Amino acid sequence: MSTARLAEKIGEGHLRECFAIKGKPGLCVKRLKPGLSLLQRLHLRLLRRGMHRLEYKTYRRLPPKMKPYFNPVISVAPDHLVAARPLDFDGSHSRPVSHHRQIANKAFWKEVDNLISLFEKYNIWFFDAFQLGENVFVQKLSPTHWRPVIVDYKRQGWRSYPAQLNLLLDSEKKKKFYRKYRRFVNRYKGRPAV
């Protein structure tokens, strides 16, 4: 991806930054941030080699019923990844949950329940899926039907948290997932998860 096609920066996390693409409102590009610390670069080199490609594979391997909740990765190259950029029914860009104070939309929470039941069914646990903040977007499919869309799902296991070897166990992954999920519901639904 030549830098001439990159438009404004639309977000950044710990490791990557995300840019709009000129003339393509439904796409974005992610690449590693310049100026990562020595420790971050070491972590990447040792444990997260091929992070973009892994994310691409993760998307492709998802059970079909889960795919609507995960933002598609379109293509990967060694140094960047092209992903979809969620759009609302009116063509505007969907916003991350962190942009909302609370999410008062019944359909959204029903979709969240459905997604949780799919995580249970397939025993797939993405720790960061419901991280407070920026990894989940609220996509408005219509004025009344909103849906959660996860835009960052690269963290799947102990490699993300090498100090926590307990994460090799499914039961521990699940516990960590639910801790974050409960915080997400408390914060954005305003009621504790049952």
Ligand SMILES: Nc1ncnc2c1ncn2[C@@H]1O[C@H](COP(=O)(O)OP(=O)(O)OP(=O)(O)O)[C@@H](O)[C@H]1O
């Ligand atoms: N598909 C997307 N559409 C729109 N914005 C996005 C998309 N993907 C990422 N972003 C924005 O860019 C930010 C950085 O992307 P991402 O979360 O993938 O980076 P990261 O460094 O891997 O994150 P983390 O710090 O959670 O590990 C996100 O928090 C989000 O605000």
Ligand SMILES: [Mg+2]
């Ligand atoms: Mg992120």
